Amino acid sequence: MELKLISENKTFNGSQKVYSHYSEVCKCDMTFGLFLPEASENYKVPILWFLSGLTCTHENAMTKSGAQQWASEMNIALVFPDTSPRGKSVPNHVDFDLGQGAGFYLDATEDPWNKNFNMETYIIGELNDLLFKKFNLNKLKQGITGHSMGGLGALNLALKNPQIFKSASAFSPITNPTQSEWGQKQFSSYLGTNQKIWTDYDPSLLLKKLGFNTQILVDQGKADNFIELLMPKSLSDQMEGNINLGKFRYHDGYDHSYFFVSTFIKEHIIHHTNILSA
Amino acid sequence: MELKLISENKTFNGSQKVYSHYSEVCKCDMTFGLFLPEASENYKVPILWFLSGLTCTHENAMTKSGAQQWASEMNIALVFPDTSPRGKSVPNHVDFDLGQGAGFYLDATEDPWNKNFNMETYIIGELNDLLFKKFNLNKLKQGITGHSMGGLGALNLALKNPQIFKSASAFSPITNPTQSEWGQKQFSSYLGTNQKIWTDYDPSLLLKKLGFNTQILVDQGKADNFIELLMPKSLSDQMEGNINLGKFRYHDGYDHSYFFVSTFIKEHIIHHTNILSA
Numbered sequence: 001m002e003l004k005l006i007s008e009n010k011t012f013n014g015s016q017k018v019y020s021h022y023s024e025v026c027k028c029d030m031t032f033g034l035f036l037p038e039a040s041e042n043y044k045v046p047i048l049w050f051l052s053g054l055t056c057t058h059e060n061a062m063t064k065s066g067a068q069q070w071a072s073e074m075n076i077a078l079v080f081p082d083t084s085p086r087g088k089s090v091p092n093h094v095d096f097d098l099g100q101g102a103g104f105y106l107d108a109t110e111d112p113w114n115k116n117f118n119m120e121t122y123i124i125g126e127l128n129d130l131l132f133k134k135f136n137l138n139k140l141k142q143g144i145t146g147h148s149m150g151g152l153g154a155l156n157l158a159l160k161n162p163q164i165f166k167s168a169s170a171f172s173p174i175t176n177p178t179q180s181e182w183g184q185k186q187f188s189s190y191l192g193t194n195q196k197i198w199t200d201y202d203p204s205l206l207l208k209k210l211g212f213n214t215q216i217l218v219d220q221g222k223a224d225n226f227i228e229l230l231m232p233k234s235l236s237d238q239m240e241g242n243i244n245l246g247k248f249r250y251h252d253g254y255d256h257s258y259f260f261v262s263t264f265i266k267e268h269i270i271h272h273t274n275i276l277s278a
Numbered sequence: 279m280e281l282k283l284i285s286e287n288k289t290f291n292g293s294q295k296v297y298s299h300y301s302e303v304c305k306c307d308m309t310f311g312l313f314l315p316e317a318s319e320n321y322k323v324p325i326l327w328f329l330s331g332l333t334c335t336h337e338n339a340m341t342k343s344g345a346q347q348w349a350s351e352m353n354i355a356l357v358f359p360d361t362s363p364r365g366k367s368v369p370n371h372v373d374f375d376l377g378q379g380a381g382f383y384l385d386a387t388e389d390p391w392n393k394n395f396n397m398e399t400y401i402i403g404e405l406n407d408l409l410f411k412k413f414n415l416n417k418l419k420q421g422i423t424g425h426s427m428g429g430l431g432a433l434n435l436a437l438k439n440p441q442i443f444k445s446a447s448a449f450s451p452i453t454n455p456t457q458s459e460w461g462q463k464q465f466s467s468y469l470g471t472n473q474k475i476w477t478d479y480d481p482s483l484l485l486k487k488l489g490f491n492t493q494i495l496v497d498q499g500k501a502d503n504f505i506e507l508l509m510p511k512s513l514s515d516q517m518e519g520n521i522n523l524g525k526f527r528y529h530d531g532y533d534h535s536y537f538f539v540s541t542f543i544k545e546h547i548i549h550h551t552n553i554l555s556a
Contacts, residue, residue, distance in 0.1 A: 009535050009537040010532050011532075011538070011541050012540075063341070066344045068537075253288040255287055258341065259289035259346075260288070262344070262347070263290050
């Protein structure tokens with residue numbers, strides 16, 4: 001598989017790279033950001049996946065989250081995948097929350113989406129394989145986090161693949177998509193009307209069913225303008241009082257923006273590093 | 279003067295606001311970002327001006343520099359002005375380095391620019407007055423920094439106005455515009471052919487002529503793709519070996535991007551805070 005280097009910027013003593021490659025799974029060119037801390041020159045470092053939210057590309061978290069500073073300090077790599085397949089040959093929709101930029105980190109079963117919209121297999125399969133083949137990364141030390149739709153993706157992929165992702169966290173995740181407009185709309189398009197399949201992509205249901213091997217960290221702003229679509233209570237009620245599941249923290253005054261993510265990214269990277277280095 | 283609040287996001291316990299207002303000096307609406315640390319609720323905090331580079335608006339440094347984290351920790355406010363007047367009624371040019379987005383922080387004397395392009399008076403006069411009238415800021419504790427064209431602006435405005443700006447620093451500044459295409463092109467348009475006026479906007483010449491009351495901090499990446507236009511040597515030669523002037527630091531491998539700025543912003547905010555709190 002051929003990787004094309006799009007850009008490379010030194011930052012915090014490490015290297016922020018952007019690559020594109022043809023994806024067999026998504027049947028289009030895909031772009032991702034990869035931050036390699038200086039330590040990766042000497043040994044296979046752990047890696048934290050950051051899945052972004054609706055309308056984002058690989059670039060938003062890469063330029064706005066401030067994650068590289070702490071990844072550098074804690075000797076962990078970061079990967080920022082795109083949020084969906086893209087391109088003229090890829091189906092799209094006029095709404096911002098369906099189609100390109102809104103992949104929901106699932107494998108679509110329905111026409112016309114099922115040819116390209118296979119972000120679940122892309123992340124846990126194709127891109128995963130690619131990263132460990134090409135870079136000095138420790139396959140046994142993978143964590144995953146994300147924001148909003150990417151928070152949903154991070155939780156879903158971790159809960160269903162604990163053999164891949166040893167640590168999990170999320171910022172302002174969509175927590176109960178089977179009960180929300182952010183979920184029902186997309187699942188009916190991507191997955192069809194069989195709602196049994198939908199439950200495979202609902203973090204609140206998956207956590208109840210599967211649990212997780214390590215504590216999960218979730219942060220949610222109380223002034224989040226999308227809180228009714230995110231439905232945090234379905235997850236926070238479940239996690240409250242059960243420290244084995246982890247911590248669901250509400251924060252006064254914080255909204256849905258990257259100004260919120262950047263405020264707490266340090267604590268998330270510490271969370272993952274502590275688990276991955278154990 | 280009426281201030282219109284455009285947005286407000288809690289970050290690092292403080293508040294990142296964006297305002298617009300009609301500028302009498304620039305004869306158009308102007309937008310700026312303002313970060314107020316939590317401490318500003320209790321006392322008049324110092325303020326650091328961040329002037330951005332070519333093509334930027336108020337938004338780039340506000341979302342990409344990571345400055346709020348350290349401003350919050352050190353109880354200092356940040357203001358992110360726009361880089362030029364803007365709007366349909368404001369003159370422009372097809373080149374990215376002339377006209378809107380390229381104000382060069384000077385007061386234009388030539389047609390058609392001189393009606394709107396008065397960023398020098400806007401920053402040190404109108405916006406300065408406005409900020410201290412409307413917010414809980416300490417007028418006697420102002421520092422200024424900037425990136426690229428904004429580094430030039432920060433140095434020029436500080437050197438000529440030490441009664442306003444007690445501390446100064448810059449990232450990758452245009453240092454010798456009278457000798458560079460980034461300078462000659464703009465000065466001949468904005469200021470006309472009398473090159474004596476140009477010397478009033480050249481940091482290397484101004485530092486030699488005027489000195490400065492406190493040490494200046496300048497950071498420059500050695501892998502900067504614009505280094506021939508920035509001409510750092512004219513300033514670094516002058517500062518080298520004269521610790522009274524401050525420090526001009528070159529950094530291996532770093533380029534001209536915000537990935538460079540964010541790497542060193544902490545040290546700049548410490549630099550300003552140390553001087554302003556003395």
